[in-house]
Amino acid sequence: MSSRQKRSREEPLEATETDISEVIDADTDEDEEEEVEEEEYVTIDMSLVRKEVECPICLGIIRKTSTVMECLHRFCRKCIDKSMRLGNKECPSCRTHLASRRSLKDDPNYDILIATLFPNIDKFEEEEFASLEEELGLPKKGI
Numbered sequence: 283m284s285s286r287q288k289r290s291r292e293e294p295l296e297a298t299e300t301d302i303s304e305v306i307d308a309d310t311d312e313d314e315e316e317e318v319e320e321e322e323y324v325t326i327d328m329s330l331v332r333k334e335v336e337c338p339i340c341l342g343i344i345r346k347t348s349t350v351m352e353c354l355h356r357f358c359r360k361c362i363d364k365s366m367r368l369g370n371k372e373c374p375s376c377r378t379h380l381a382s383r384r385s386l387k388d389d390p391n392y393d394i395l396i397a398t399l400f401p402n403i404d405k406f407e408e409e410e411f412a413s414l415e416e417e418l419g420l421p422k423k424g425i
């Protein structure tokens with residue numbers, strides 16, 4: 283629905299000087315664009331977000347978040363599992379001592395957050411890797 287008004291155009295021409303200025307004012311109003319409601323989007327620098335969701339072990343986006351309870355650092359469950367199996371009883375990020383796997387806690391809420399930010403992690407990482415290859419000028423396979 284438009285709130286624009288036709289009225290001013292239909293006003294009689296035999297107006298006095300004051301009336302004319304009123305008509306002009308009305309015309310000016312008419313030319314104004316209707317106010318567009320501001321869209322509720324924010325611009326996010328995805329490279330910053332990407333850093334936040336990076337697993338310090340595999341440097342990929344965290345899959346199946348496992349949080350270290352002592353320091354709240356996050357890793358892929360697989361990555362931190364592997365690290366502990368190899369006998370690294372410390373947080374790979376800050377070296378906080380980890381007595382056992384009981385120091386780790388799954389963080390499904392974080393998984394949901396990541397899934398929301400990166401609905402298609404595989405595709406995102408594939409493109410990221412492709413652009414990285416390009417950046418480094420690595421020769422393409424098969425050439």
Ligand SMILES: [Zn+2]
Pocket residue numbers: 337338339340341342344345357358361
């Ligand atoms: Zn990882």
Ligand SMILES: [Zn+2]
Pocket residue numbers: 350353354355373374375376377378
């Ligand atoms: Zn840590």
